Amino acid sequence: MAAKTNPIPSVWARQQAASEQPALSRAGIVREAIVMLDADGIEALSMRKLGARLNAGATSLYRHVATKDELMELAVDEVVGEIAVPPVDSPDWRAAATEAAGSFRATALRHPWLTSVLGQAGLAYLGPNLMAYSERLAALFTNIGFPEPNRAIDTLLTYVIGMSTTEAAWLTTVARSGGTEADFIARLTPAAQQAAEGHDHLTEAYAASLALDPVQIRDSKFAYGLEVVLDGLALRLAR
Template identity: 60%
Template sequence: MASDPKADPIPSVWARPQAAARVRPALSRAVIVHEAVLMLDAEGIEAVSMRKLGARLDAGATSLYRHVALKSELMELAVDEVLGEVERPAADSPDWRAALTEFAASFRTVALRHPWLCTLLGQEGLAYLGPNLSKMNEGLFALFSTAGFPDPNGAINAVYSYSVGMVSAESAWLNTVSRSGRTEAEFLTRLHPDTSTTVSRNPDAVAIRDHNFTGALNIVLDGLAFQLNP
């Protein structure tokens, strides 16, 4: 059978043009993605389906498919949508380390606000084609290049992998705490009942997580600094 010359050369939502809205002018890709993000935040990845999303938008699944062909495409779009909330570092920042610290903190804030993000980043292999993620990578590449790093892409992978991995673990922890029905401080105290421990005496759960994230990030940045001053 001959191949269809109109077939998508790349199996990604970013590789084909948007369909014109003919049936429901009010229904657009932007509206669909916005509602999908709200649904993901409230119910999680497994709860999202084209049928349920169509019901929330008062539209049939067929109408949605005119704008988004597959659920996987919807996930790609949702990932890129929320990555647009991450503050990108300035390429001409005088302090690359401070710029990366701010970037990692912003990524963490966004990923904790949308706890499904890191999971989907590991599942959607072509998410990097999205415009927001592309701009984020371009900004990081420019920052590392300006700072004089011999391998900007390797440095990006180091910071990116650390941030995604650390926040994934943090999101899983917060999900466990949520299912327990206790506050995070109460859950920490229950895990460490010995009152002689620092955690039990002062269970400032948020401060502990902040310290853990920043402390390990500094180790990553120390390793990157060695590339500039071996």
């Protein structure tokens, strides 16, 4: 008889195999995978390299995680568990939405690979942390009074994910340079100023960037855009 195939291609749709190696667990595999992802990115992660770091053969890993895609599902769900959502009865809805957005951004910047795989991690939304996160957000926005809370959430998260993806890519580039963000900007700016000669607004912006804290610049950009999004949501809420 042919072996039964999994009708749903997701790690959450099959039972976890018992381990013949007690020291090796799915949770431990995922934790080590996240360390590798944070340090070197998705391209550097492989089951072979992960097994070597855990002093385990690939066969042992596959007893817990069948493929790299499954591993990414598990890693995504694990880090989503770090994202905080304010209490459903928060008295100030804008402050609550700002806190939720800020926590998502902070998590995405700690794990710069996260946003790039959110739409690629198979049926990642079957994960317990992702489901709990979605449920808490839905409860918060429903309690706020949005007639279509899921659409309001989608609008907020689309902005946060877009900004976080850009920031994460930038910070990854900075990290690969081996220097600080300020050092990287200082090296980049003279060439940018030369290329922008004749474009007054760009020249002024590049010059100003040298005198400002790059972290504060990124925080300010994020906060400004978030305020615009919340202003728009406030108009929908008022209707």
